Amino acid sequence: MTIKEQNYWLDTVAEPATGATGALPDQVDVAIVGGGFCGLSAARVLAQRGVRVALLEAESLGWGASCRNGGMVLTGMKLPVPTLIKRYGREAVQRMYAASLESIDLVERIVKEEGIDCDFSRCGHLEVACKQAHFDDYAAAAARIRSEFNHELRLIPKGALQSEIGSEIYFGGMVDETSAGVNPARYVDGLAKAAQRQGACLFDHTRVTSVSTRPNGASGSFRVETARGALTAKEVLLASGAYTTVATPSLRKKVIPIGSYIIATEVLPAALAAELSPRNRMIYDSKHFLYYYRLTPDNRILFGGRAAFFPESESTVRESARLLRKGMIEVYPQLRGAKVEYVWGGTLDFAMDVMPHAGKIDGMYFALGFAGHGVAAATWMGAKLAGVICGDPDDNPFTRIAFPGAPPGLRSGNTWALPLAGAYYKVLDWLT
Numbered sequence: 001m002t003i004k005e006q007n008y009w010l011d012t013v014a015e016p017a018t019g020a021t022g023a024l025p026d027q028v029d030v031a032i033v034g035g036g037f038c039g040l041s042a043a044r045v046l047a048q049r050g051v052r053v054a055l056l057e058a059e060s061l062g063w064g065a066s067c068r069n070g071g072m073v074l075t076g077m078k079l080p081v082p083t084l085i086k087r088y089g090r091e092a093v094q095r096m097y098a099a100s101l102e103s104i105d106l107v108e109r110i111v112k113e114e115g116i117d118c119d120f121s122r123c124g125h126l127e128v129a130c131k132q133a134h135f136d137d138y139a140a141a142a143a144r145i146r147s148e149f150n151h152e153l154r155l156i157p158k159g160a161l162q163s164e165i166g167s168e169i170y171f172g173g174m175v176d177e178t179s180a181g182v183n184p185a186r187y188v189d190g191l192a193k194a195a196q197r198q199g200a201c202l203f204d205h206t207r208v209t210s211v212s213t214r215p216n217g218a219s220g221s222f223r224v225e226t227a228r229g230a231l232t233a234k235e236v237l238l239a240s241g242a243y244t245t246v247a248t249p250s251l252r253k254k255v256i257p258i259g260s261y262i263i264a265t266e267v268l269p270a271a272l273a274a275e276l277s278p279r280n281r282m283i284y285d286s287k288h289f290l291y292y293y294r295l296t297p298d299n300r301i302l303f304g305g306r307a308a309f310f311p312e313s314e315s316t317v318r319e320s321a322r323l324l325r326k327g328m329i330e331v332y333p334q335l336r337g338a339k340v341e342y343v344w345g346g347t348l349d350f351a352m353d354v355m356p357h358a359g360k361i362d363g364m365y366f367a368l369g370f371a372g373h374g375v376a377a378a379t380w381m382g383a384k385l386a387g388v389i390c391g392d393p394d395d396n397p398f399t400r401i402a403f404p405g406a407p408p409g410l411r412s413g414n415t416w417a418l419p420l421a422g423a424y425y426k427v428l429d430w431l432t
Contacts, residue, residue: 005317007068008264008300008342009185017061017192019204024231028054028201030389031224031233033208033248036066037374038367039239040191040202041110041382047198049390054233055200056226058207062188064243065374068346070262070292070304071187072282073107073180074125075100075151078354078371081144088401090148095397097149100373103380104180107187110379114197116190118183119297125179126156126281128170134286135172142174151178165283166275167331181282181294184375191379203228208247211236213363222364235389238366239382241374242349244412250362253405255412256350260372261320262304263328264296264342265335273299276332291327292372301335303328317345348372352404358385359399365389367398 010016019035030046032039035057046053057063077084077100084093111120129135135158142153156164156173164173196202207227214221214232222236238248242257268276277283277295284292293303303324321343329336351357351369358367358381365388367381384396406412 003263003321003340004342005344006342007185007344008262008296008302009067009071009183012183013185013189017189017196017202019057019061019202019206024203024206024226024229025052025054025201027232028052029233030054030235030237031056031222031231032237032239033211033224034064034239034241034243035061035192035202035204036064036239036241037188037191037378038241038382039237040188040195041379042237042239042386043200043202043382044110044191044195044198045383045386046389047195047200049386051386051390053200054231055195055202056206056208056224057202057204058243059205061192061202061204062185065241065346065348066188066378067185068262068344069184069260069372069375070282070294070302071182071184071375072125072284072292072294073104073120073182073375074282074373075104075176075178077356077373081141081148085148092397092400094149097145097151099380099397100377101151101178103376104178106380106383107182107376108180110191110194111182111187114190114194116187116194118186118190120180120182120187121280122178122180123280123282124175124177126164126173126175126279126283127286128161128165128167128173128283129286130170131286132171138172138174151176162278164279164281165277166334169331170285175281179282181280182375183297187375208245210247211364236364237385237389238361238364238368239378241368241370241378242347242412244349244368248362248364251364251366251368252412254351254357254361254403255368256352256406257347257412258306258350259316259345260304260306260348261317261324261343261345262302263321263324263340265301265303265328266339266341268299268301268338270299272334273301276301276334291331293328293331300341301328301332301338303331317343320345348374352406353402355401356381356398357401357403358396359403
């Protein structure tokens with residue numbers, strides 16, 4: 001069987017949302033650059049509140065990371081809690097952790113309110129320990145999260161791990177029942193259609209080529225040039241994530257684009273699927289250079305990871321298919337004979353400090369740095385920024401932290417050092 005070099009999730013969307021046809025409006029209150037989770041969530045809230053909003057997406061709606069991920073709606077952040085508290089202090093991290101929990105509630109609420117058929121399920125996530133030392137650290141992490149955030153995690157010793165995963169290579173696990181799974185392509189499609197129902201104007205295949213402040217005393221107003229013409233806006237919200245371009249150079253210098261790749265097997269027999277993931281968790285391992293995997297609603301295994309650090313291309317996608325299949329069989333020898341039907345890649349937006357960020361840059365609102373947590377975090381950030389634009393108090397803890405720039409060899413448009421970063425994390429996994 002020939003592997004389809006395309007996103008499995010997109011094959012599950014019957015009638016994808018499309019943008020408006022015709023000319024752009026001459027003027028809007030808010031122009032949003034980027035049609036993924038963050039931009040669509042902001043557009044929905046702004047339109048609900050009577051704001052004239054135009055969303056501008058260079059490709060199809062949800063084309064970037066929003067449709068290409070594993071559909072994991074996860075609690076917490078990328079960095080461990082002790083690292084976060086040491087860096088930002090206990091109170092700030094408590095607000096950050098609360099935001100991560102609130103973001104999952106927001107996704108669930110949107111799905112229910114808008115009637116989005118996207119297989120949202122509070123199935124929980126399972127982190128599996130690749131070394132005994134990693135599992136030993138889980139107890140301290142669970143105790144810290146319980147005491148600091150009043151949030152419960154459950155440890156699964158190696159002897160009981162078969163109740164959670166049909167693999168024998170791990171040293172134990174840790175379960176968070178709050179996390180969820182979703183079909184990301186159907187979710188982003190439903191979010192787009194919800195924003196349109198509220199009155200937002202969404203324009204796909206409308207690449208933004210430049211954004212400039214209008215002269216002659218038009219303070220606070222912007223001229224946005226696109227492939228389909230120009231418009232003016234009182235405010236601009238940048239929601240372009242890893243696909244941020246030279247149109248907004250100051251933000252582009254902050255973004256580290258990291259390639260992430262996924263394979264999907266053929267539909268598996270129900271008994272085999274139940275053996276591989278008895279509780280249908282979202283699963284990821286404890287390495288820096290990690291694997292993440294899950295069952296789909298139709299009983300495929302989606303298996304992803306940083307097989308190549310470079311953003312997606314034809315060569316990196318094909319090489320990733322080989323590497324990920326090898327990794328999948330190491331985790332699940334039962335799948336040695338299973339056919340891989342799909343492979344695809346996407347690009348995640350990392351910041352140098354591996355944190356999400358939001359706020360203003362060059363007078364424009366922005367949010368990015370979701371680092372694989374974007375299904376929930378980007379939805380929440382978009383809604384929060386929309387509220388601030390409408391005059392709500394800014395209670396977003398991620399607008400209050402420093403936002404370092406990326407080194408030239410890692411930032412968008414100049415990523416020659418990415419393989420060195422990948423090698424560093426592989427060595428770190430070996431050492432730790």
